[in-house]
Amino acid sequence: MSKVRVLVGTRKGAFILTSDGKRDKWDVSGPHFAGWEIYHLKGSPADPNRIFASQTSGWFGQIIQRSDDGGKTWHQPGTPPGEATTAPDGTPKAESNKFVYDTSTETGAPLTTHQFYDGTQHPWEFKRVWHLEPSLTDPNTVYAGIEDAAIFRSTDGAQNWKELSGLRGHGTGPKWQPGAGGMCLHTIILDPTNPKRIYIAISAAGAFRTDDEGKTWKPINKGLHSQYIPDPNAEVGHCVHHVAMHPQKPDVLFMQKHWDVMRSDDAGDNWKEISGNLPTDFGFVIDVHAHEPETIYVVPIKSDSEHFVPDGKLRVYRSRSGGNEWEPLTKGLPQSNCYVNVLRDAMAVDKLDECGIYFGTSGGQVYASADAGDSWNPIVRDLPPVLAVEVQTLK
Amino acid sequence: MIRVVLPQHLRTLARVTGEVTLNIAGPVTTRSVLDALEAQYPMLQGTIRDHTTRQRRAFLRFFACEDDLSHESPDSPLPKEVASGKEPFLIIGAIAGG
Numbered sequence: 001m002s003k004v005r006v007l008v009g010t011r012k013g014a015f016i017l018t019s020d021g022k023r024d025k026w027d028v029s030g031p032h033f034a035g036w037e038i039y040h041l042k043g044s045p046a047d048p049n050r051i052f053a054s055q056t057s058g059w060f061g062q063i064i065q066r067s068d069d070g071g072k073t074w075h076q077p078g079t080p081p082g083e084a085t086t087a088p089d090g091t092p093k094a095e096s097n098k099f100v101y102d103t104s105t106e107t108g109a110p111l112t113t114h115q116f117y118d119g120t121q122h123p124w125e126f127k128r129v130w131h132l133e134p135s136l137t138d139p140n141t142v143y144a145g146i147e148d149a150a151i152f153r154s155t156d157g158a159q160n161w162k163e164l165s166g167l168r169g170h171g172t173g174p175k176w177q178p179g180a181g182g183m184c185l186h187t188i189i190l191d192p193t194n195p196k197r198i199y200i201a202i203s204a205a206g207a208f209r210t211d212d213e214g215k216t217w218k219p220i221n222k223g224l225h226s227q228y229i230p231d232p233n234a235e236v237g238h239c240v241h242h243v244a245m246h247p248q249k250p251d252v253l254f255m256q257k258h259w260d261v262m263r264s265d266d267a268g269d270n271w272k273e274i275s276g277n278l279p280t281d282f283g284f285v286i287d288v289h290a291h292e293p294e295t296i297y298v299v300p301i302k303s304d305s306e307h308f309v310p311d312g313k314l315r316v317y318r319s320r321s322g323g324n325e326w327e328p329l330t331k332g333l334p335q336s337n338c339y340v341n342v343l344r345d346a347m348a349v350d351k352l353d354e355c356g357i358y359f360g361t362s363g364g365q366v367y368a369s370a371d372a373g374d375s376w377n378p379i380v381r382d383l384p385p386v387l388a389v390e391v392q393t394l395k
Numbered sequence: 396m397i398r399v400v401l402p403q404h405l406r407t408l409a410r411v412t413g414e415v416t417l418n419i420a421g422p423v424t425t426r427s428v429l430d431a432l433e434a435q436y437p438m439l440q441g442t443i444r445d446h447t448t449r450q451r452r453a454f455l456r457f458f459a460c461e462d463d464l465s466h467e468s469p470d471s472p473l474p475k476e477v478a479s480g481k482e483p484f485l486i487i488g489a490i491a492g493g
Binding site: 035036057058059060061062063076097098099100 | 402403404405408438440441442443445446447452454455488489
């Protein structure tokens with residue numbers, strides 16, 4: 001029988017929630033890495049027992065953790081080349097937290113500057129890993145989206161990391177700027193039909209695409225309109241919050257921007273707005289039904305000044321027409337006195353026949369729907385603020 | 396023998412419960428203590444000093460013998476009480492709620 005494993009990153013640790021295919025009874029394990037911010041966890045599609053986690057702290061910096069047994073045990077996977085993987089007393093060695101921008105003349109790009117909050121130029125500084133995206137086919141390959149914005153790749157199970165510096169160095173970097181959360185690369189999407197194509201998104205720079213496995217990149221922001229930047233139609237500078245894709249239609253992308261919900265039908269070359277009848281088109285998450293490429297989900301947030309759901313009502317909005325026409329999904333969700341937020345990586349879907357939808361809130365609830373959003377139940381109610389939710393569908 | 400007190404999260408990361416003890420052959424300085432600490436517990440690399448700049452992370456401080464040594468040169472000799480093991484070298488996380 002199928003199982004579902006929900007990976008939850010919070011401000012104070014990671015939690016792993018498991019259930020059988022009915023999804024009505026859940027086991028909760030955690031906190032893992034108690035007290036640390038867990039920006040993201042994600043399992044390898046090629047080896048579901050391999051899970052990568054970004055563990056970070058304002059005090060102690062960045063740690064990468066890896067589990068090879070489905071989250072039961074964890075270790076830092078890095079070891080200097082040629083050395084034993086453990087110290088004499090059995091403790092693991094690690095350099096897996098070593099994210100250094102590639103400034104080498106052979107493969108790197110000069111460490112230039114980006115725009116800071118006050119409009120001045122500011123040098124790139126590594127702060128944390130926002131998103132980990134395991135390869136679709138190789139359990140040892142994983143991508144990391146980091147702050148200050150850049151993309152790194154490991155091909156040895158997250159032991160050593162190398163920047164794909166063509167993104168940071170491609171030329172528009174001086175126009176990128178941090179959003180309130182920092183200048184983060186938060187979205188990485190691998191095209192299942194074209195291994196050379198990767199999409200990424202940065203707050204606040206926009207979306208970018210490579211068609212040569214990360215060597216060269218180009219902005220894909222045509223059609224985005226952002227009134228909060230000097231040129232609302234600029235090539236870069238847009239605060240993209242999240243992008244989603246259905247694997248059966250890899251050229252179709254859905255975007256939740258700072259304001260506006262957008263859609264592209266040509267791999268990001270052109271975008272059009274699909275906000276339609278949403279009560280507000282500000283928000284962070286967006287995701288696609290596992291089996292219906294034109295069914296998408298967002299959680300509207302009141303505004304960029306008030307990061308909570310409007311009218312005290314937690315409502316997921318679903319469009320079955322690829323946008324523009326949206327219906328509120330409220331059954332089982334609080335419809336009064338609710339003022340939570342749902343962050344950009346905090347929604348995911350499972351692949352069971354009846355698609356399950358999951359999201360976590362700033363109030364520490366993780367809600368699940370086993371019927372594509374028609375009804376919802378909280379799996380847990382009182383976790384620390386949720387930063388990320390990912391789902392694994394297990395045989 | 397040098398005694399080092401780590402903040403809780405770094406003790407967890409290093410999988411130790413109490414003080415850490417180090418043996419240092421040469422001069423006992425902040426740099427030599429941290430070098431020895433990271434050699435003995437490689438998982439702490441990058442958590443106390445930045446990988447690239449080797450600068451102390453902003454929210455960490457170094458104390459010993461009731462003195463704040465955070466802004467001393469990393470190559471200055473530490474107090475003889477630390478070098479002798481009478482007093483520990485303290486790595487302290489900045490106090491902050493949340």
